[in-house]
Amino acid sequence: MEEYFSKIIQAIGEDVNREGLRDTPKRAAEAFKFLNNGYQKTLEEVLNDAIFQADTEDMVIVKDIELYSLCEHHLLPFIGKCHIGYLPQGKVLGLSKLARIVDMYGRRLQIQEQLTRQIATAVETAIDARGVAVVIEAKHLCMMMRGVEKQNSVMTTSVMTGIFREEISTRSEFLNLINRK
Numbered sequence: 063m064e065e066y067f068s069k070i071i072q073a074i075g076e077d078v079n080r081e082g083l084r085d086t087p088k089r090a091a092e093a094f095k096f097l098n099n100g101y102q103k104t105l106e107e108v109l110n111d112a113i114f115q116a117d118t119e120d121m122v123i124v125k126d127i128e129l130y131s132l133c134e135h136h137l138l139p140f141i142g143k144c145h146i147g148y149l150p151q152g153k154v155l156g157l158s159k160l161a162r163i164v165d166m167y168g169r170r171l172q173i174q175e176q177l178t179r180q181i182a183t184a185v186e187t188a189i190d191a192r193g194v195a196v197v198i199e200a201k202h203l204c205m206m207m208r209g210v211e212k213q214n215s216v217m218t219t220s221v222m223t224g225i226f227r228e229e230i231s232t233r234s235e236f237l238n239l240i241n242r243k
């Protein structure tokens with residue numbers, strides 16, 4: 063990967079041997095690997111058996127989980143927040159694992175819609191939830207730094223499964239709670 067970054071730097075007309083750039087291909091390769099390290103992880107590893115029996119069927123919400131991903135069209139970041147809610151039936155997930163699921167799918171080449179769906183499916187399968195709700199709000203640098211150059215648009219994607227899809231009142235409860243400041 064280092065070699066490829068070296069070629070990219072030369073292709074933009076830079077001198078890859080000048081002092082400031084000497085270690086850049088190596089650093090860029092490390093950084094790019096880190097930004098895509100979600101490919102090296104499986105859901106099983108990420109969850110690490112942190113699934114707990116709990117006699118509850120009430121809604122669990124974790125909101126404002128920071129999200130960093132790369133758009134698969136331009137390899138530029140999209141950055142935002144992910145909100146996750148679920149309705150358990152006897153099993154709950156370790157709190158941090160929701161954020162780890164977001165990272166595992168976020169640190170891959172993505173489009174926001176697919177990322178939202180993958181997170182919902184992972185939570186649903188992990189604890190056999192009665193329903194899962196995932197909302198992502200993100201700004202895409204490919205729309206800000208280049209292209210149409212719109213600085214303030216935010217993309218919102220939402221996936222609702224099970225009861226969140228079937229019951230308007232449940233969906234509203236979730237949306238009200240994530241929108242509360």
Ligand SMILES: Nc1nc2c(ncn2[C@@H]2O[C@H](COP(=O)(O)OP(=O)(O)OP(=O)(O)O)[C@@H](O)[C@H]2O)c(=O)[nH]1
Nearest residue numbers: 133134135136172173174175202204205208209210
């Ligand atoms: N639906 C969706 N589109 C995305 C996402 N990230 C980037 N895109 C869009 O992917 C599209 C790619 O369009 P193309 O016309 O093939 O590429 P382009 O000429 O670079 O497009 P512009 O960004 O309009 O300059 C653009 O409209 C991007 O805004 C995403 O997460 N979801």
Ligand SMILES: [Zn+2]
Nearest residue numbers: 133135136204
């Ligand atoms: Zn893009």
